[in-house]
Amino acid sequence: MTLSTKPLSGMRQRLPGEFRIEKYVTETLSLSSVLAGFEEYDGPVIEPLALFAAKSGDELVGRQSYCFTDRGKRDVILRPEMTPSLARMVAAQGELKLPVRWFSNPLCYRYERPQRGRVREFLQFNLDILGSESLAAELEVILVLQGIMKSFNAPSSIYRIGWSSRRFVSDALARCGVEQSLAGAVFSVIDKRDKMKPDAWTEFLLQACGGDSGAAEKVIALVSVEALSDKWLIDLMSESSAFQEVVKFNELLQGAGIHSAVFSPGVVRGLDYYTGIVFELMDTGGENNRSLCGGGRYDNLVGLFGNKRISGVGFGLGVLTLTLFLKTYGLIPDSVKEAALADVYIAVSSPDVTSSAGLLAASLRDKGIRVMMDVSGKKLGKQFSEASRYRIPFVVTVGPDDVAAGKYKMKNLLDGTVFTGSPEEITTKLQ
RNA sequence: GUGGGUGUAGUUCAGUUGGCAGAGCCCCUGAUUGUGGUUCAGGUGGUCGCCGGUUCGAGCCCGGUCACCCACCCCA
Structure with a gap:
């Protein structure tokens, strides 16, 4: 039954x-x-x-x-x-x-x-x-x-x-x-x-x-x-x-x-x-x-x-x-009916950098920033869709190149602009 | 406890006189292998609430049953 x-x-x-x-x-x-x-x-x-x-x-x-x-x-x-x-x-x-x-x-x-x-x-x-x-x-x-x-x-x-x-x-x-x-x-x-x-x-x-x-x-x-x-x-x-x-x-x-x-x-x-x-x-x-x-x-x-x-x-x-x-x-x-679930979404381009993405998420959360990290493993376009659906205004993309460079791209979904910076610079930008 | 209504895809609902099970939205895939909302193309998904009856044939007709909704009662 x-x-x-x-x-x-x-x-x-x-x-x-x-x-x-x-x-x-x-x-x-x-x-x-x-x-x-x-x-x-x-x-x-x-x-x-x-x-x-x-x-x-x-x-x-x-x-x-x-x-x-x-x-x-x-x-x-x-x-x-x-x-x-x-x-x-x-x-x-x-x-x-x-x-x-x-x-x-x-x-x-x-x-x-x-x-x-x-x-x-x-x-x-x-x-x-x-x-x-x-x-x-x-x-x-x-x-x-x-x-x-x-x-x-x-x-x-x-x-x-x-x-x-x-x-x-x-x-x-x-x-x-x-x-x-x-x-x-x-x-x-x-x-x-x-x-x-x-x-x-x-x-x-x-x-x-x-x-x-x-x-x-x-x-x-x-x-x-x-x-x-x-x-x-x-x-x-x-x-x-x-x-x-x-x-x-x-x-x-x-x-x-x-x-x-x-x-x-x-x-x-x-x-x-x-x-x-x-x-x-x-x-x-x-x-x-x-x-x-x-x-x-x-x-x-x-x-x-x-x-x-x-x-x-x-x-x-x-x-x-x-x-x-x-x-x-x-x-x-x-603002209650359509509340954003987070301040920033961390898109992960490859499973290889999941731990780096996690590290970034944790350091942003330590500063009181609401971070949703991707757990879907879907391709980037889908991850952006996800962020958009949750009305999250920013997406930070984490990939092998970004991790190696120590700088990440953060896109503002409301106006389409992209900011590139270190984790510290991104934190400052979001606060 | 009393009265009315509705049960069909995840959801909102069409479904003609009883003759192949449908649409919008959602979801998934692709156009676009590192960038969203729009658009376009394609796709998944149903024991038609359940049980029985009538019929060559039932989502549709009949009987029963269950669930939900609305109203009364009462109350927030």
Whole structure:
């Protein structure tokens, strides 16, 4: 039986050309994080199932996870996300100086059916602040998010950061007359608003409200609110501390110049552990109908590991969805897509001088010059083709005569000129 | 888990009413035995996803199956 040439469905396999682009994306993410004083960390790929069962949500753990029993009879899971591991790491370190600002770029796993922008093994960039209760922490992570988009040269017209507050929406639903027991169902109906036809959605909402049409109408009014200055909203929420927090955060965002952030009561986020401000980053065009990034505040996650209560705020960002977004808008630089593999190619005209060519290659590399030495043994014309294909700008030819003379010819493939000189002179020329 | 689509050369895809398996690109060779991109000439490469059925004859029709893609669900 012959083995398949394909990897398992949805598993990550990158040829160099694609890997170079992914690397550009992840390195840019890291740079933006470091620029804001964040430190990188990592955690285990395999975790106890219980770590996720508590707070991540039934759908994620029950249906979309890689879980199995290991040889020690432990129920384990390939991490579907990073945040619970992060919470544990912070909970275990009594000596940590709070708040911590950490980021990571973990491979995560979800057993879902693959489609555009969604696979089973994926990189999910994470950035979090733990140990700060202040809204400044929310502001800081969104500032980093905005900085990331800037570093990719994405104009603010092509994306939108929608934000809301779980606490605010719960409070508002109660004031709209939605029973406490129905709030969860109404949450998920709100989340689907953009994906359904208005009539069908209204009907769906009415059901979720237990047939209470008065409450349903108020919920519709609530999610239709476009500005926090809306008079109906102010009347409804005047005495709500969650509303005051939302107003306050809006002022912070506006004052900090984050104009791509828009208050959207419809943003709820799927993960169960979010408790306060939540946000997501969407492509405003139609090509990528999925959020690139989602995040928010979680108050109770670290508490799972003891009586310590540490509040956190952060976001996860799909490297693959971000890459698709960047490709859609032509934001992958040509220098990344068509990077030269070396500064100079050493063409070898005869096997007799391979060692001399190697010596030259090594001495150039010692100076930090990127050198690709021919290993094909093909004739010179082919070796030049090879150099050209790799977009290498210079070719040094090594043959018996050159070795004897101690001087080599170096051709500039961009303008066709030829320079002849000793290894030292060539080094100088290339530096 | 649900629905739709596609499987033919390394790759992107044509393939007429069921009648010899095709093209572009890539790759290789040569024109040019020490100098690339362009051009020209030639060439390698296929169990038509797999199994079965109908037929004198199946890439094409029928049944099954597998794989992949897209969308839903969910989410990054």
